[in-house]
Amino acid sequence: MNSRFFPLLVLAGVVLLVCALALFTVGEAQVAIRTEFGKIVGTDYAPGLHAKWPWDAVTKFDRRILSQSYAGETFLTNDNRGLIVDFYVKWRVKDPSTFYIATGGREEQAGERLAEIVKDGIKSVVAQRTLQQIVSAERAAVTGEMFGQASRNAAGLGVELVDVRVQRIDLPDEVAARVYQSMEQNFAKTANRLRAEGQSASAGIRAAAERQRTEIVADAERDALRIRGEGDATAAQTYAHAYSKDPEFYAFYRSLQAYDKSLGKDGDLLVVTPDGEFFKYFKDAARPRP
Numbered sequence: 001m002n003s004r005f006f007p008l009l010v011l012a013g014v015v016l017l018v019c020a021l022a023l024f025t026v027g028e029a030q031v032a033i034r035t036e037f038g039k040i041v042g043t044d045y046a047p048g049l050h051a052k053w054p055w056d057a058v059t060k061f062d063r064r065i066l067s068q069s070y071a072g073e074t075f076l077t078n079d080n081r082g083l084i085v086d087f088y089v090k091w092r093v094k095d096p097s098t099f100y101i102a103t104g105g106r107e108e109q110a111g112e113r114l115a116e117i118v119k120d121g122i123k124s125v126v127a128q129r130t131l132q133q134i135v136s137a138e139r140a141a142v143t144g145e146m147f148g149q150a151s152r153n154a155a156g157l158g159v160e161l162v163d164v165r166v167q168r169i170d171l172p173d174e175v176a177a178r179v180y181q182s183m184e185q186n187f188a189k190t191a192n193r194l195r196a197e198g199q200s201a202s203a204g205i206r207a208a209a210e211r212q213r214t215e216i217v218a219d220a221e222r223d224a225l226r227i228r229g230e231g232d233a234t235a236a237q238t239y240a241h242a243y244s245k246d247p248e249f250y251a252f253y254r255s256l257q258a259y260d261k262s263l264g265k266d267g268d269l270l271v272v273t274p275d276g277e278f279f280k281y282f283k284d285a286a287r288p289r290p
Contacts (some may be wrong), residue, residue: 024049024058063093067088070119078129083126085122085168088162094159113152147164
């Protein structure tokens with residue numbers, strides 16, 4: 001019984017072995033290339049089951065976006081200041097054949113070479129700028145320039161750079177101390193300049209306000225003098241009109257005003273002639289009027 005089924009089992013094993021050597025699968029998240037004695041003979045494989053010669057080799061790569069971070073890389077600026085830069089790279093395989101030839105199909109080697117390419121791009125961008133320009137420049141502009149240079153150089157690896165981002169820019173301790181001191185000095189200069197401008201503007205505002213106040217007071221005094229003059233003129237005209245109607249009553253009224261201002265004040269001493277014109281209404285008051 002066993003001896004009768006043994007050849008069938010051997011045949012089934014051989015068939016399975018041939019199928020295992022002659023068939024391969026490609027997943028949804030994979031790209032694959034087929035090589036025959038080291039020569040690439042197939043690259044464009046859709047997800048699913050595919051056939052090959054038993055002696056062919058199949059290498060598969062991840063077609064998804066891969067991300068790698070790099071920390072503590074030091075670069076020199078145009079003014080020889082050291083910068084410590086942390087960055088990350090996102091990439092994916094674009095040309096399987098070129099990727100296989102350039103890296104042997106090893107993602108670790110591709111990541112190392114990409115890191116060197118991106119470092120060269122960062123080094124080129126940083127070396128063209130001073131530390132102040134790096135700190136004050138728009139991050140999008142700097143990152144865009146780095147990304148453009150790295151993308152062109154990464155094309156030779158058969159990969160596509162999806163994104164290159166600088167996560168953090170730091171300074172060595174000795175450089176940071178000098179930078180902070182320089183920033184304090186610059187801020188102090190800016191503060192002094194703004195204070196001087198504020199004091200100058202304040203003095204100008206005060207001078208303008210004082211000039212305006214003087215002009216307003218002068219205009220008011222002028223208008224007051226004019227109004228008083230017009231009032232005096234009107235009063236004089238009224239007095240003259242009244243005098244022309246009854247000169248005797250006008251003279252009597254004026255004398256009463258003079259008596260009110262001159263007589264009855266404590267400590268006053270008047271030396272006048274009793275029969276003078278000043279007291280004529282006192283004398284006339286004793287006489288009966290017709």
